[in-house]
Amino acid sequence: MFGKRGNDDGNRFKPEFRQPAPTPAAAPAAAGSADTAVLARPAAAPQPNAPAAQPARRAVEAPPLAPEQKRGREKSETYYDTKSQVFSALIDTIDLSQLAKLDPESAREEIRDIVNDIIAIKNFAMSISEQEELLEDICNDVLGYGPLEPLLARDDIADIMVNGSKNVYIEVNGKVEQTSIRFRDNQQLLNICQRIVSQVGRRVDESSPICDARLPDGSRVNVIAPPLAIDGTALTIRKFKKDKLTLDQLVKFGAISPQGAEVLKIIGRVRCNIVISGGTGSGKTTLLNCLTNYIDREERVITCEDSAELQLQQPHVVRLETRPPNLEGEGEVTMRDLVKNCLRMRPERIIVGEVRGPEVFDLLQAMNTGHDGSMGTIHSNSPRECLNRIESMIAMGGYSLPQKTVREIVVGSIDVIIQAARLRDGSRRITHITEVIGMEGDVIITQDIVLYNIKGEDANGRLLGEHVSTGIGRPHFWDRARYYGEEQRLATALEAMEKRAD
Numbered sequence: 001m002f003g004k005r006g007n008d009d010g011n012r013f014k015p016e017f018r019q020p021a022p023t024p025a026a027a028p029a030a031a032g033s034a035d036t037a038v039l040a041r042p043a044a045a046p047q048p049n050a051p052a053a054q055p056a057r058r059a060v061e062a063p064p065l066a067p068e069q070k071r072g073r074e075k076s077e078t079y080y081d082t083k084s085q086v087f088s089a090l091i092d093t094i095d096l097s098q099l100a101k102l103d104p105e106s107a108r109e110e111i112r113d114i115v116n117d118i119i120a121i122k123n124f125a126m127s128i129s130e131q132e133e134l135l136e137d138i139c140n141d142v143l144g145y146g147p148l149e150p151l152l153a154r155d156d157i158a159d160i161m162v163n164g165s166k167n168v169y170i171e172v173n174g175k176v177e178q179t180s181i182r183f184r185d186n187q188q189l190l191n192i193c194q195r196i197v198s199q200v201g202r203r204v205d206e207s208s209p210i211c212d213a214r215l216p217d218g219s220r221v222n223v224i225a226p227p228l229a230i231d232g233t234a235l236t237i238r239k240f241k242k243d244k245l246t247l248d249q250l251v252k253f254g255a256i257s258p259q260g261a262e263v264l265k266i267i268g269r270v271r272c273n274i275v276i277s278g279g280t281g282s283g284k285t286t287l288l289n290c291l292t293n294y295i296d297r298e299e300r301v302i303t304c305e306d307s308a309e310l311q312l313q314q315p316h317v318v319r320l321e322t323r324p325p326n327l328e329g330e331g332e333v334t335m336r337d338l339v340k341n342c343l344r345m346r347p348e349r350i351i352v353g354e355v356r357g358p359e360v361f362d363l364l365q366a367m368n369t370g371h372d373g374s375m376g377t378i379h380s381n382s383p384r385e386c387l388n389r390i391e392s393m394i395a396m397g398g399y400s401l402p403q404k405t406v407r408e409i410v411v412g413s414i415d416v417i418i419q420a421a422r423l424r425d426g427s428r429r430i431t432h433i434t435e436v437i438g439m440e441g442d443v444i445i446t447q448d449i450v451l452y453n454i455k456g457e458d459a460n461g462r463l464l465g466e467h468v469s470t471g472i473g474r475p476h477f478w479d480r481a482r483y484y485g486e487e488q489r490l491a492t493a494l495e496a497m498e499k500r501a502d
């Protein structure tokens, strides 16, 4: 009925495929118990049934910081030196495993009393405010995520990147900047990483130095420890934003023009199959989340994600999440398992947070077998590269289909590729809205509908540009738009963009 999928119904290629090559067994994690890191040797032997030290991050309320303090407090060597002395004295005095049993408030009180005593006994010269700061730092170390706490408490940070104990970078407003935050040493950093990953039942150490995890607030965490990370543990946190950006906000930021946003809304509404392509942190997930806003409330939507980030507003949504293997290397549930299972759940649309591997084939199958309006994101730098990535991901699944057949499947499934990019000035833009329209010989033909043209840069190095229509008055999904009664809106948006470009 609408374009590609409808027209070639009679002779649509039904792919036959060989049994996929067995996926290599997940590398079994090194044997051993998931020893929860305690920051230092407890003064008394831990009780056999003592619960593992539970980080009490949420309960640790950092006092509000003045703006200039927020930017990263410069602390002197003396401060770190004093702190390290107080800290050693503290862990000589108290039993951390017992402390962990207390509720966070009592634990804090306990630490406060002892730290004050230590400062008095050792005669450290400190002002009240310095003392408060020291206490805060130490509580964060013992009860929370140490020096990361002030960064985790900030809402304006997109990513936290820790490269060894002395270099901590953050991304704010699209710009990466170094902070003055540092860890006492590599061991403290590794202990905090261990504490984070042990919450999801994993561990990180020399024998299993790579680990993905998640903070209780939903932030995604990756840890890679020495010896793989040569200069100390590298910890990367993609912070979870509770309030996801809306399409209107993206317009305000200039990520897309108002008319471009209108086109996106229509694409989402009229059930085009969409792939959002972009590099890491280019705004793919954000955009996917925005598009889901335009799904009708009556539709049954199933989402598959590695870690649940999407926040759909519709009532009829089933959210699924993959699972990494446990310490014994068992129990993994892959994205592919989820997408396949989805198909048995009578979805109207399937949304895959991030398509990385052979699950792409199952998603494409779903797209061209009645689950119009399915969506996913793919890591690639242009719509063309995105198509190539899809082909190679299909090959990863062990299917041995002729290249042309693979391309026919791609063309038969995907309607629109939306390209997101983080430009060199740190701004995030939608750079292409591109349709996949058909094949010419062996080649997939695409057509750009909207492009972002960079015109130059201003005095502050910010790029100037605008979103322009390429003059396609009637995109390939026109019939689809008409079916949903959106053709007039579509025509108006495209026309307005053309006028702007003149």
Ligand SMILES: Nc1ncnc2c1ncn2[C@@H]1O[C@H](COP(=O)(O)OP(=O)(O)O)[C@@H](O)[C@H]1O
Residues within 6 Å of the ligand: 157, 158, 159, 241, 245, 250, 253, 255, 278, 279, 280, 281, 282, 283, 284, 285, 286, 287, 428, 429
């Ligand atoms: N257009 C935008 N303008 C400003 N910030 C954005 C924009 N799009 C996304 N972000 C922010 O950038 C970060 C990364 O976005 P995300 O969608 O998770 O990227 P990806 O999925 O491509 O890795 C998030 O913190 C998000 O809020």
Ligand SMILES: [Mg+2]
Residues within 6 Å of the ligand: 284, 285, 286, 354
């Ligand atoms: Mg993402």
